[in-house]
Amino acid sequence: MNGADALISNLVANDVTACFANPGTSEMQFVAALDGVPAMRPVLCLFEGVATGAADGYGRIAGKPACTLLHLGPGYGNGVANLHNARRAFTPIVNVVGDHATYHRQYDAPLNSDIATLVKPNSLWVRSAESAGEVSALTAEAVAASYGPPGGPVSLILPADSAWLETSGEPVISQKPVRRAPSPEAVEASAKAIKAARKPVVLLGGQACSEAALKQAARLEAAGVTVYSDTFVPKQRRGAGVYLPKKMQYFGEMALQELEGVDLMVFVGTTTPVAFFAYPDRPSVLVPEGCESLTLAERSEDPAAGLAALADALGAPQDGPVQPLKIPDAAPTGGLNAYLAGASIARHLPENAILCDDAVTSGTGVAVGTATARPHDVLALTGGAIGIGLPMAIGAAVAAPDRKVVSLNGDGAAMYTVQSLWTLAREKLDVTVVVFANHTYRILNVEMTRTGAGKAGPKASQLLDLGDPRIDWVSVAKGLGVSAVRCETAEAFDAAFAAAMAQKGPTFIEAAI
Numbered sequence: 001m002n003g004a005d006a007l008i009s010n011l012v013a014n015d016v017t018a019c020f021a022n023p024g025t026s027e028m029q030f031v032a033a034l035d036g037v038p039a040m041r042p043v044l045c046l047f048e049g050v051a052t053g054a055a056d057g058y059g060r061i062a063g064k065p066a067c068t069l070l071h072l073g074p075g076y077g078n079g080v081a082n083l084h085n086a087r088r089a090f091t092p093i094v095n096v097v098g099d100h101a102t103y104h105r106q107y108d109a110p111l112n113s114d115i116a117t118l119v120k121p122n123s124l125w126v127r128s129a130e131s132a133g134e135v136s137a138l139t140a141e142a143v144a145a146s147y148g149p150p151g152g153p154v155s156l157i158l159p160a161d162s163a164w165l166e167t168s169g170e171p172v173i174s175q176k177p178v179r180r181a182p183s184p185e186a187v188e189a190s191a192k193a194i195k196a197a198r199k200p201v202v203l204l205g206g207q208a209c210s211e212a213a214l215k216q217a218a219r220l221e222a223a224g225v226t227v228y229s230d231t232f233v234p235k236q237r238r239g240a241g242v243y244l245p246k247k248m249q250y251f252g253e254m255a256l257q258e259l260e261g262v263d264l265m266v267f268v269g270t271t272t273p274v275a276f277f278a279y280p281d282r283p284s285v286l287v288p289e290g291c292e293s294l295t296l297a298e299r300s301e302d303p304a305a306g307l308a309a310l311a312d313a314l315g316a317p318q319d320g321p322v323q324p325l326k327i328p329d330a331a332p333t334g335g336l337n338a339y340l341a342g343a344s345i346a347r348h349l350p351e352n353a354i355l356c357d358d359a360v361t362s363g364t365g366v367a368v369g370t371a372t373a374r375p376h377d378v379l380a381l382t383g384g385a386i387g388i389g390l391p392m393a394i395g396a397a398v399a400a401p402d403r404k405v406v407s408l409n410g411d412g413a414a415m416y417t418v419q420s421l422w423t424l425a426r427e428k429l430d431v432t433v434v435v436f437a438n439h440t441y442r443i444l445n446v447e448m449t450r451t452g453a454g455k456a457g458p459k460a461s462q463l464l465d466l467g468d469p470r471i472d473w474v475s476v477a478k479g480l481g482v483s484a485v486r487c488e489t490a491e492a493f494d495a496a497f498a499a500a501m502a503q504k505g506p507t508f509i510e511a512a513i
């Protein structure tokens with residue numbers, strides 16, 4: 001076997017079985033080696049930002065890494081925004097970045113670049129396999145490193161000669177690290193502080209929004225503690241039968257207003273909340289003045305175990321509140337908006353569906369409707385780099401072929417990685433795409449005022465408006481192989497979404513809002 005064979009067979013031996021790829025000449029051995037390892041599923045993505053976002057969605061749902069295959073520095077660079085999001089979601093991903101043959105680098109051929117430096121900010125671990133013989137061990141090391149905890153992307157650079165030269169390729173299996181329960185001291189300190197506080201708040205993030213952890217957090221609410229989640233959570237269980245904590249408000253001043261009088265914040269799987277952006281004369285840190293804060297569970301620890309121990313220490317009941325199943329009987333009517341779309345999504349969303357949320361200002365409307373829908377998972381934009389809603393759905397659908405995936409996108413956000421539609425069609429993934437077409441960067445119109453930048457004049461408006469020319473979404477989707485409809489009324493959206501949920505395979509709805 002050659003180094004590429006060793007790489008793929010070792011990935012599979014370490015339970016990495018999906019590869020989101022956009023290859024080039026330096027990756028031809030890797031591509032050829034795929035035919036020898038049927039357990040690895042290759043998925044072609046027509047832009048690297050699609051591949052990396054798909055790997056993020058896959059990792060969040062599968063709880064294990066996918067690999068990407070990226071073409072040297074430029075290919076990796078195209079994928080950076082969604083790797084930034086994945087880093088912020090703590091999603092395990094093994095990036096395989098092809099490189100020139102080791103002896104060819106010295107000639108500075110056109111695609112030569114400093115890959116190690118490019119990958120550094122978004123990699124928990126970086127190594128280059130400088131010989132074929134190193135590939136197996138480094139592959140196992142890469143997979144282990146991606147798990148953290150907390151997890152994240154890692155980068156294994158594969159020079160072309162390390163891929164094509166012979167090696168024995170002995171399998172090397174890595175241990176998956178376990179999350180430790182928080183220390184009894186941390187639990188005791190939190191319990192003591194909560195008992196002493198007038199108005200304590202527990203803030204959940206990351207893994208603390210899993211079904212198991214939320215069940216324990218609900219017990220805290222039953223014991224009289226107010227529980228919040230971070231604004232953006234990598235994967236949150238939501239809907240009927242699930243505990244729904246309050247959410248930290250996106251705008252800092254609103255968050256601080258809501259937290260007024262809070263004298264203790266206890267962090268579980270997260271850290272000090274901060275404003276998404278700085279604004280003139282507004283605070284950055286979203287902890288009220290004089291409020292004490294402490295950590296029950298680090299991001300690397302097991303939050304469900306910590307929350308259970310804390311609930312026990314507070315003498316909380318075994319069960320806390322959960323959301324009822326409350327779905328509108330009748331289809332909404334009239335002009336379409338995100339709230340009415342949310343009502344329809346709630347009506348027809350099947351149990352255990354996955355919502356990938358990159359809907360920007362339309363997200364809230366959907367979240368309101370789905371709060372009492374059948375239980376499902378929501379994958380949010382964790383790093384603020386829009387353009388993940390479509391790719392994330394690819395990855396989620398590859399990870400969970402039996403679950404319905406719904407991809408929610410602003411029309412601005414959807415354009416970043418619109419090539420995803422082709423992969424949805426090619427792989428026949430069971431994904432319903434909704435694009436909220438308001439033909440503007442609506443949030444940025446709001447931010448113009450909030451930042452004190454002033455009112456947008458004609459030139460400024462040109463950078464915020466998407467209406468000229470209007471994107472013909474139905475044509476775009478159909479052109480990339482996905483059947484599509486445009487809905488201008490709430491009735492039409494309800495019917496289209498119901499039909500989408502009743503069939504299997506990719507479909508596209510333009511929600512004209």
Ligand SMILES: Cc1ncc(C[n+]2csc(CCOP(=O)(O)OP(=O)(O)O)c2C)c(N)n1
Nearest residue numbers: 360361385386410411412413440441442443
């Ligand atoms: C990678 C990246 N580039 C630019 C931005 C800045 N940005 C934030 S929101 C936004 C526009 C969102 O527009 P749209 O998706 O149509 O949603 P709407 O605000 O209309 O609801 C832009 C460009 C960003 N967050 N990430």
